[in-house]
Amino acid sequence: MSAIDDFLAMLAAERGAARNTLLAYGRDLHQAEGMVDGSLAQATPAQLARLGQGWSSLAPSTLARKISALRQFYGFLVDEGEREDDPTHALPRPATRRPLPKILSHAQVEALFARAEDEASGERPEAVRLLAMLELLYGSGLRATELVSLPLSAVPRDEPFLTVTGKGGQARLVPVSTRAKKALSRWLAVRPSDTKWLFPSRTSHLSRIRLYQMLKELAVRADLPPEKLSPHVLRHAFATHLLEGGADLRALQTLLGHADIATTQIYTHVDAARLVKLVNERHPLARARRSD
Template identity: 70%
Template structure:
């Protein structure tokens, strides 16, 4: 008797649901992660039919249908399918793995935008000047800026900080990052002073959030707008500045100052050191530019 490659419960998308259940139960995948896997897998199924019974030829056809997509997008979709077929094999739902027929693009990780030390100085000079009169919103902007550049927080981590996060004795605070992972981040003396000033001026509305709003806490979009507006008032190009760019500046400037890459990984909350290593490329680019500009032979003729 021939055993079918998959049972009826695995057909017509059933295998996808079981795979997603495994990700949630065994790997603790977050809702957003599960939704992304579902989109990629059901999208592929719409193109080639039932994934559980697809063969190598079917998967080879996906490469052509994905040809207009960015390499990073193709790599993500292919990764989801590879994990799906590995799951089918582990569960003895398939005896083969056709995923080696999938394309293997090498996505080019873009270098982050870089702010110079002069750009940072201009931002802080204006933020401090505007906060000098203790106007609550100006002090709030200064506190947000200090935490973005001084501690390298992600936008979501920053806006969702609770009041209890304000450091008391130790110059650290605990934040919950991606995947629910908690980490300790440093809070400079400057940032601690700015946070204390904001805590004294913050509206007493009963909110448990450090940066409250009518919707609960300050939104990421509003933080984005505040940073852009400050950049414009400081005479900088708002298109080149965002909360994430300030986080990149924190990392890049620390690395330029001699910070260890492993320390930087911990401070940024990166699960994989490979994510942090992009900053070595940023620093290498700076060094190449320095040689081209300052080396005695840089301006000599090559003719």
């Protein structure tokens, strides 16, 4: 096995890296090896500096991912005693700004659910399925992959929780609202019984692509811009609206399945308006000014 293969095997075994992460890192490292014209494991700082020049036209987020892969790779080699030095100081340091998540207003969410509930009122299986998925995306904050790959066994009979397998194969319990539980019960009553998947397709489970398509189509029928709706936007809305309602950031981290709370902190921007209002209404000086 090459040093790159050894590194990827370590990521999978010791860190539980997701398949998509392994594929992306593998592509980045093999591409870098082709650009240094030799063994990436033996590359010099000068060779890595040329990588930065070759990647100068990339988007900041893409460049940051490639540099992260290289830093972890060389850190692995140093830890394993394959190198005595870490040459990544020669790589550029892109200043990336994490984009703020797209969010839906409460009115937009209400319009979306009103349409979905109206369509499901006739108990047509496809409409009932869409309502159940919508309830879980917005009511429990599931990722698209987590939702479509749910096995039937993830739905408990009595407890208001789902057992979800998230990134890196990490399992967590996700609370299911009363609304979502009712929608799931309706779906279970009409769902095909000869499959292990909660949301089956013809041969396996529903695909992420089909889920995206269904949500875009629902947005059009609800008179909402389709580009504003996706599974991830509903997950963002779940987090945003919970924070607005006073949810604790640590609790939100657990609900979303974030390994690092820094990932969850991206949602704190949505609370800015509420905090300003709180200061204006509750601060002693604000009350004094009103008295004057």
